[in-house]
Amino acid sequence: MKELWELYMVFFRIGGLTFGGGLTMLPMLKYELVEKKQWVKEDNLLDYYAIGQCTPGIIAVNVATFVGYKRKGILGGISSTLGMISPSLIIVSILAIFLQQFMDNKIIGHALMGIKAVVCALMINTVITLAKKSFINAICIFIAFIVFGLAVFTPVPTILLVVAAGIAGIIIKKLEGE
């Protein structure tokens, strides 16, 4: 029980003190899990990250689940997952209540308009970063553009496009004889 609580608290701290998920969380995870608690070795943490990226869902949460499971089985996995998501639940809910009440305020309205423009710029940056990482050859670029076109111009559900791309990956690798 004590160790489950400890798992919850460690991941609560990580979730509550890191802005942004994914790779931005790696230094914090390393500090807490490798250096402070010595629960995992650095190599293992990087392996968990690789697995977290190859499984559906939020990468940082996947790493938390994995570490928790390795330490204390299913209950450990649940504890660390809940720890990781609790700060978001609390903080975002409070902010949402706050924002709902001040939405009609004129100054907040102006601020939100400015924020909109920034969010667009930030998201374009995200797409560029992703493109740099995933455009490793002509086939990948081709897949990205086909999916982009289908998503913009047709009502094909997103889930279907993801599944089709996965199947395409298997077929391409088969044809390449790997």
Add this chain to the structure above:
Amino acid sequence: MHILLKLFIEFFQIGLFAIGGGPATLPFLMDLTEKYDWFTMEDLTNMIAISESTPGPIGINMATYAGFHAAGFPGGIVSTLSLVLPSVIIIFLIAKFLDNFEKNKTVKAVFYGVRPAVTGLIAAAVLGLMQAALYVETPEGSRLSIPLVILGIIMFGLMNSKKMKNLHPVIWIMAGAMAGIVFQL
């Protein structure tokens, strides 16, 4: 069907198919704006801003905010828990039964196709988001807001400039808020 049950089903699906972390949930959230009246495309830009400026993984923050928008506090809890449930189950299975999962050939082949596809999906979602964010309603109908476009371009330029490349998104969001207030956007 009860709204919490709907949230559970929708966010469970997102958790199962959003591959590539937080930003990958965006196209799915956009699908939801068409399917339900839980939140609008405009709300989505606020959600992204809030998620980037609060601690915690962005995908989790967005799910909490989206669920809250749809059904208050219980909605936030249900959507966040449903989002992580599929990956929790999958990771338990992988940890128990599969060694070297990430080095498996089929897994690698699947991701070979999925990775660029996710980039395409997110790019499409961002395009939709920009349409919603940069158009303003006027008495003559909706039209592209030139001041917002200019602000966006300036911000994009600044955040990619050598000196300010590594600044955290929160700082840009703050700057955007200030610009909005100062120029009465």
